[in-house]
Amino acid sequence: MDPSKDTSPQVRLEKITYNYPYSDAAALSDVNLELKKGEFVLLAGPSGCGKSTLVRCLNRLVPEVSGGSFSGRVLLRGKDLTHEKVHSLALEVGMVFQNPETQLFSLTVAEDLAFGPENLGLPGEEIRIRVKKVLKEVGLKGLEDHFIFTLSGGEKQRTAIGGNLAMQPEILVLDEPTSDLDPAGTGEVLELLKHLNAENRTTLILIEHKLDAVFEMVDRMLVMDEGRVILDGKPFEILCREEEKLRKLGIHPPQFTEIARFLGFFSENSSIPAYETLLKRLTELLQASEVEIHPEDLEKRESEIPAPAPQPRNTPPHVLIEQLCYRHEDGSEAFEKLNLEIKRGEFLALLGHNGAGKTTLAGHLIGFYRPASGRILLDGKDISGYSTARLSKQVGYLFQNPDSQIFTNSVFEEVCFGLENLGMPEEKIKKLADSALEMMELSAYRNRHPHALSRGQRQRLAVASILALEPDLLILDEPTTGQDRGHIRKFLDKIRKLNGLGKTVILITHDMELAAEYAERVVVMKQGKIFLDGPTAEVFSSPEELGAAGLLPPLPARLALDLRKLGIDIPRLLTVSDLKSFLKARCPELSACRPTEIEKIVEENDSGEEVSLF
Numbered sequence: 001m002d003p004s005k006d007t008s009p010q011v012r013l014e015k016i017t018y019n020y021p022y023s024d025a026a027a028l029s030d031v032n033l034e035l036k037k038g039e040f041v042l043l044a045g046p047s048g049c050g051k052s053t054l055v056r057c058l059n060r061l062v063p064e065v066s067g068g069s070f071s072g073r074v075l076l077r078g079k080d081l082t083h084e085k086v087h088s089l090a091l092e093v094g095m096v097f098q099n100p101e102t103q104l105f106s107l108t109v110a111e112d113l114a115f116g117p118e119n120l121g122l123p124g125e126e127i128r129i130r131v132k133k134v135l136k137e138v139g140l141k142g143l144e145d146h147f148i149f150t151l152s153g154g155e156k157q158r159t160a161i162g163g164n165l166a167m168q169p170e171i172l173v174l175d176e177p178t179s180d181l182d183p184a185g186t187g188e189v190l191e192l193l194k195h196l197n198a199e200n201r202t203t204l205i206l207i208e209h210k211l212d213a214v215f216e217m218v219d220r221m222l223v224m225d226e227g228r229v230i231l232d233g234k235p236f237e238i239l240c241r242e243e244e245k246l247r248k249l250g251i252h253p254p255q256f257t258e259i260a261r262f263l264g265f266f267s268e269n270s271s272i273p274a275y276e277t278l279l280k281r282l283t284e285l286l287q288a289s290e291v292e293i294h295p296e297d298l299e300k301r302e303s304e305i306p307a308p309a310p311q312p313r314n315t316p317p318h319v320l321i322e323q324l325c326y327r328h329e330d331g332s333e334a335f336e337k338l339n340l341e342i343k344r345g346e347f348l349a350l351l352g353h354n355g356a357g358k359t360t361l362a363g364h365l366i367g368f369y370r371p372a373s374g375r376i377l378l379d380g381k382d383i384s385g386y387s388t389a390r391l392s393k394q395v396g397y398l399f400q401n402p403d404s405q406i407f408t409n410s411v412f413e414e415v416c417f418g419l420e421n422l423g424m425p426e427e428k429i430k431k432l433a434d435s436a437l438e439m440m441e442l443s444a445y446r447n448r449h450p451h452a453l454s455r456g457q458r459q460r461l462a463v464a465s466i467l468a469l470e471p472d473l474l475i476l477d478e479p480t481t482g483q484d485r486g487h488i489r490k491f492l493d494k495i496r497k498l499n500g501l502g503k504t505v506i507l508i509t510h511d512m513e514l515a516a517e518y519a520e521r522v523v524v525m526k527q528g529k530i531f532l533d534g535p536t537a538e539v540f541s542s543p544e545e546l547g548a549a550g551l552l553p554p555l556p557a558r559l560a561l562d563l564r565k566l567g568i569d570i571p572r573l574l575t576v577s578d579l580k581s582f583l584k585a586r587c588p589e590l591s592a593c594r595p596t597e598i599e600k601i602v603e604e605n606d607s608g609e610e611v612s613l614f
């Protein structure tokens with residue numbers, strides 16, 4: 001039979017129920033699922049719902065390595081895997097894990113890419129060919145001899161993906177493979193996956209919280225909640241039809257589907273409209289409308305972003321970086337006379353391509369790096385003589401990888417750790433730790449070992465530990481990795497409130513949507529230099545410059561820019577809410593619509609609860 005016509009399932013999960021050791025709650029409950037060869041499947045669901053656990057059943061990491069109690073069967077091309085070993089499945093099921101560091105074993109990039117094929121016993125020439133091909137595919141050409149420990153987060157992620165591609169598996173599972181990548185890198189990796197899927201018919205299972213970039217290219221979307229698969233179908237249909245259910249789970253629709261739905265596309269047709277079609281609909285709507293624009297409607301949203309607290313006269317900036325020069329140990333230049341000033345109470349997004357120098361720059365503020373020349377001042381004081389321990393009283397630094405800052409044996413101890421180091425009384429420590437855990441929705445895991453949490457939960461734990469310390473300056477290095485949109489917003493809404501109380505926030509992110517929504521100022525780095533710096537709306541109105549730094553403005557900003565080019569009178573817009581408010585003000589037929597259930601949910605969520613901690 002022609003294998004391309006074979007419609008029998010490649011993977012079949014039958015009644016899978018699984019509990020981790022010592023855990024009463026089932027991580028998977030009665031999961032039944034079939035996947036066909038060549039399918040490209042998106043697996044979504046709130047943090048902790050069981051996505052990673054489910055995919056780990058496919059190569060027997062669950063339960064062979066994880067232990068616990070497992071029932072049901074996993075069949076691969078009809079073969080029952082119950083008695084298979086993890087290593088014997090490596091050729092069939094490749095897996096790119098959430099944290100690339102857990103799967104990089106060698107000293108250099110090229111050695112790491114060769115590691116898998118070498119273990120398969122392939123001839124040297126074949127290995128060389130594969131490594132060369134993969135280096136190009138994952139965009140690491142030129143870095144082949146770089147040491148793994150010197151790579152930026154995004155470069156490590158590319159290496160981890162490349163290592164799997166070099167094995168040419170039949171099924172490739174990718175657990176948030178783009179979480180640390182810049183928008184250009186995300187696009188490249190997704191193109192690569194599309195190509196693998198189309199050309200080699202590799203079955204792909206992609207776990208992603210960032211739905212914007214992926215929903216258009218996958219064939220099928222599965223949504224999990226509490227260990228069960230609760231939705232299964234075409235992505236655009238699920239995202240539009242089930243928007244209410246998804247929002248309740250904390251899964252926010254991509255900006256594209258939200259706008260398309262608002263403009264009525266889904267009720268007319270269930271296929272995804274093109275960007276140009278959205279633009280055309282908006283143009284027609286706005287040209288037809290004769291209602292005057294009410295600028296106050298547009299300003300409403302912006303005014304929700306708290307303005308920085310007024311600076312008393314003659315107070316020094318909170319952060320002042322003067323003429324900073326820094327070289328890495330290998331002599332490569334990171335910064336040459338870099339200058340940056342941040343006022344107290346600013347909410348600044350630090351953006352830039354992978355390897356631009358964001359983490360290295362931010363690391364200088366807490367003493368992980370020391371300038372070769374130049375000065376760094378916090379509140380006017382030169383920090384060159386301060387230790388990292390001293391600086392951590394003023395500066396809360398959330399690492400890109402939460403596992404880098406988790407080192408105790410229980411969730412509660414973890415949050416207490418930093419507070420104890422500050423020498424606080426026990427009663428106060430307990431109170432602050434409890435409220436930090438409550439704020440991050442982790443109270444239920446109080447006594448659990450941190451490494452028995454999902455990645456998103458570990459990220460929230462790291463955030464709780466930092467927030468409990470009430471630092472004046474918060475540096476959040478990619479805090480959204482592994483989080484669902486619901487948790488991200490709750491967390492950033494709280495950070496915004498802290499910012500409103502005068503805390504300075506530096507958010508390092510590759511997520512333009514979040515930068516647009518939360519930051520008042522955007523600084524873009526490119527190859528170790530400050531490339532753009534200005535108010536958020538202004539920076540996101542410079543698509544050419546952003547493009548040169550490998551970034552793309554968020555969708556509402558792009559639509560507004562393109563509408564202006566078409567001669568439509570429209571202000572700068574940053575968020576979907578901005579766009580909706582503008583349209584409602586301008587087009588009475590849209591504003592006449594009663595709020596849908598979904599909009600009510602959004603409004604309820606937006607109204608926010610009180611910050612319990614401070």
Ligand SMILES: Nc1ncnc2c1ncn2[C@@H]1O[C@H](COP(=O)(O)OP(=O)(O)OP(=O)(O)O)[C@@H](O)[C@H]1O
Nearest residue numbers: 020027047048049050051052053452453454455456
């Ligand atoms: N080693 C472990 N021991 C006990 N419970 C665990 C362990 N690992 C994960 N869990 C729990 O199992 C549930 C499912 O975790 P899993 O990592 O599969 O979630 P996820 O959907 O992949 O989450 P995320 O999006 O945050 O990565 C979570 O509630 C988590 O706390």
Ligand SMILES: Nc1ncnc2c1ncn2[C@@H]1O[C@H](COP(=O)(O)OP(=O)(O)OP(=O)(O)O)[C@@H](O)[C@H]1O
Nearest residue numbers: 150151152153154328329354355356357358359360
């Ligand atoms: N110890 C080191 N030796 C040599 N080069 C290094 C070292 N540490 C970092 N680099 C390089 O410096 C550059 C900047 O790294 P940095 O981690 O600051 O980038 P980034 O903008 O935070 O990137 P990402 O978005 O990928 O996290 C990268 O190209 C990285 O490979």
